[in-house]
Amino acid sequence: LTQASFAEHPLVWEGTIDHRLYQKNIADAASHKNTLVILPTALGKTMIAALVCADMLYKYRDKRVLMMAPTRPLVSQHLKSFSAVLKIMEEQVAMVTGKTVPEARRAVWDKRDVRLVFATPEVVRNDLEEGRLHLKDFILLVFDEAHRAVKDYAYTAIAREYVGQSMHPVILAMTASPGAKKERIQEVCNNLYIEHVEYRSEEDGDVKPYVNPIDVKWEWFDLPEEYRYIASVLRSMLDERLKWLVQRGLLGKKKDTRWIFKRDLIEAGEALRYRLELTMEEQRGPIYVAIMNQSAALTLYCLELIESQGAHSLRAFFERIEEEGGRAHAALLKDPKIMEVRALVEKAPVEHPKARRIVELVKEYCCGSSDSSNKQQQKGRVLVFTQYRDTARHIVDDVLSSTGIKASRFVGQAKRQGDEGMNQDEQAAVLQSFREGEFDVLVATSIAEEGLDIPEVDLVVFYEPVPSEIRYIQRRGRTGRKAAGSVVILAANDTIDTRHLYASKRRVERMKESLSSINAVLAPVKRAFLEPNPVTAEELAALEGWRARAEERLRKEVAEEIGKKKGGGPVDAAVLDAEVKSRIQQLRKKAISAEEEMLTGAFQREVERAARRIHTELAKAGVKGADVELLREHLSLDYPVLNEALKKLEKLRRLAWRNEDTVVLADNLAAAKGDIYSIRVEKVMQGRAVVMINKKWRARLNHYDYSGPRELLKKGATFDVVGELYRQEGVLGLKVKQIV
Template sequence: MTRIRKNPNQVDLFPFLGKEQIPYQFLRQDDLIKANNPTILEQIAQHLGFSTQTDPKNNGLTLLLQHPFLAPGTIEARPYALSAVNQIYDDNGIVILATGLGKTFIAVLQIIRVLKKQPQKKVLILAPTKPLCEQHYHTLKSALVDLSVRFITGRTGQKKRLKLWQDHQIIIATAETIREEIAKNSGVGEAADVRLLIIDEVHHLTGDHAYAHLAKYYRDYQPAIQIIGLTASPDPDIQKLEKLRLLLDVKPSCVVAKFDTDQDIIPYTHDRLIKPIFLDRVHTGIQKILKQKFVTVLTKETTILATGLQLDLSRYLYFNQEKQVVGLKIKSWNSLLGIIQERITQTTEENERKKYRHLLMTWALAMRWRTAIDRLNKGLTELARFLRRQMIEDAQHAKPSRTMFIQHDTTQIAMYALMSKHLWPMDYSPAGTRKIVAIEREQRAIATQDRKLHAIKYIINDHPGSQVLIFTQYRDSVTKIVNFLNNEFPRLITHRFTGISSQIDDPGMTQTEQKEVRKNYMKGELDILVSTSIGEEGLDFPAVDVLIFYEPISDVRRYIQRLGRTARHTSGIVYILIYKNSEEETLHFASQAKGRIVKRIIQYYQSLEK
């Protein structure tokens, strides 16, 4: 496939202006921009223990860092990166930096500084997933010389872990694995061994996440440890970010926060055009009828809950123009579960406890109806697969809320309607090939009434030769999109990308299969990748030209992570498919508003540098 690549010579490092000296003290990135002098970069690099040389491959326009531990030509002397290391120096820190701008290389510089001073100590890098651990391992192996690097994950043999820990200076590991080893007192993860702890995707450090436990453990048992958190997607709630900062014992001035539109970042970014596409939704007769029935039931269940709890639940819900409940705000709704459970615990009267247990069932039922509505909004095929799984799973292992949901008159009506249109996923053997073909044609016709599929077709035709990545929320939607694209573009190679699953009809992909697909996609052997959320975080897809959101998402952190899959090494374009006058519009505008909040938070932390 032919790719359009940005001219690597377009980045122009600062011309000499004659300023000869700067004090060896904290220097803000704004000062670097104002100084406009590569001599400053050289002096900061020297202060941090590095030397520099011009890059002969780029006509001397860029400076490269040099160090005995650093592979030649690996890291460019970028002002924001050097300033970040200088700003944190030997303190704890948090680096908020857009994807593709080198958070890992900032970590590399600090690793070199620490191990140069204390080679007998270890650096521990925590990542949330095994694929991210492997990615960091390959990055560090290519960037570092004379420093031993290894990764330890849940798939590493139990007997091998201690030796790997003892024999290597830099260990990359999943948080759960290290937490498990510390609990066993195996010697792996021993606090006394670690001088520098780097937490990748540090926004996960909340609640009962292994990150939170490990951060507390290392702070309690290794007072001399330095902790640095890395993220591209901070929480839009500044109180949560401040809680994270305090948990890691980070000074406000050691929060390095940069936005991709900042003056010193722009020369190192690539153009990313974001185009929301608003579509008119065309519901089939069945969809209209079922949507109204589902909404009526969800409204009834949430009313029962509000009355029983004597709470105004409007902030937990999405409404349509008729003031009916069409969806749940999941984070808020999950917090409501805690309120119900607390009342059950605190109530001593048996009748009251019985009432709240019933409300707990109502809460769970509302969740199932919300999911049914969400699947119906995606399409009848998604709804059919969801209902069938609910039915089979309940037959295998009954749960009260699921049984009530399956046996509800509205659910039974939906199942019958789907079967009548041959959309119920089942093993059938109708007599005659002609009938099979007729059924498949009818199924395809109903599935392709989803206008988003035709929008995707238009986008792909509009970008010939481009590598495309499509994100969608559900595996069933992945299946529908892949089937559609295989039918419409038989000459293009389309592949699904999902996590492992325990679903009845979809085992998902093992980590080995995921690794193979990622490798083939990065080599350009796949044209289109259709992914669930597993492809959102951290993974480097360097050649994505076109990114498509099959639906908008309200979680701004996931939104930022998705955007980061394109325009990492080349320019890219992002399409967000949104149905007009629907919950999707609400979600889209909510994510945009949260994005503006994140930018203000970054500006706040930048102001603390001054």
């Protein structure tokens, strides 16, 4: 591939894929040998695959490309993304999944005019085994989520068959994370016949030009003695609770309490709460106990506040949870150690050293230097990022205000206890005032990271390190600064700041160490030379003509819409052109921006809501599970949201796949022993329900005999169960083992 082939590739629509050097470099390698591409979220794995596919389809006009992804929603998402950027006719593209009947699949495999096929791996493996598919005509196979290519997963068999059947096999495998262990990466490479591994982060030389050029400086501070003592009390309290959770296996495989972070505790809490939702009231005692101990997350939060933010934030947190109430909050506040900490925080007059440094930095950048030889701007602007609203308020109202520096908060819309948040109009007004120079410093919480566009900023300050690479990219890359600038990251020694930094670096270093030695041991794949047979000028013209006809149909539809709104009469050509252009751009943007959108907080909140709704639907569905496409339609979910929600539930071990199309609650995967009964709920009382069984017998359903979704226990509800009948003191009872 040449540089021009990325900006103006014959099979890529103009303006749909940005030219990025690292994508060019990776695609160059992937076009000639089997390549495993490891890229963090939002660096564009999908577009690299699209570029490689475009090049192969263009160079070898009589060959085909097969792209696979583990689930049907992912396959659909890729089809939309590729269709938005590649010059390819609708009839030249096909999707093959378990929903496609064998005869129709055979027709796709046999029809060589279908040049680009998107499929789920189970179907591909089955059709290879049944003789419906031969891979000799495929010039490229793409394996998405390639880290799954271990043991007997379908990817392994497909790659083996492909290398055996094709004279010129080329494999492109993609993943965001293959795991840090060298053995795991080696297994994936062996199973997919990988000859070369390409790994990038935003720190790499060919990636840096496409992220905002900035000078990053770390500044470290020692905590005051008062803070260190408070932290020691919280740490001793935290260790007790973490050991309790570790002993009961509630934190996965983690054993060392030093390397348990808030994220681990939050995930444990989510898993426990999902379990709680499907549990009758009287059975919740043990789960409540586990959740109370899982509230170690609250203790860890307190520790993070005193070490990383300051006494003001911890004091505000105690006041807020006291007002909110709640069982976990009340238990925390009654703990003797927390009572001691609270008393100390109330007395602590000492400011966190980070706050003092904020004042110095702001004065340096906003007030400039009195030295005329200093070319620094006399009036710069500073953006301060912090994770916490309390800290943002404290910096603006207390720290900076006391020194006469004008500043404003910028926070999200969500309402919190004692904080109304900011609506969109208020946010827009603050940003406009900042641009116009009405104040010098903007202090923004993390929820404002996405979409914050302030090109005039000279300095960005991180009040605390961010533990995730995604958050780091958001803070650096989402500010929209066009010119080089500076970033100062403030961190406290021997605190959670240090542990966040070390844990993040350790993950990256282990991965880099593993990958650096992998390429040296990968074996080349023997392949015959294949003479290029490129797409002709006439064929290209036909492809472009097909799109032109499609756009003309869209133009007519838009003209009719505008005409109806106007109540008849001619439609202004300029208005029509603008609307058609806008709609085409929206369609393309929606198709290719899913990966970048995953960084936003709004997207993650939507995923969380979707996960809970999916969990409820699967609880109702019972052992049969639910078809993912029907779930998507029923819940009105976009593919990116659906895919991430399914991944979330899978990670929490709440969901399992029966096949490529059907998901089921993990608890329902193993069939229970017993007879199947049809149930109709007649009456619901405290601790029990009266049900009619098989329209014949009336029975009691006690709370301890039912662990299914509470939503089903409503008068008039009907459902099937696997269960067991018994008599107790002459009363017929039913023990429900599983919802069918």
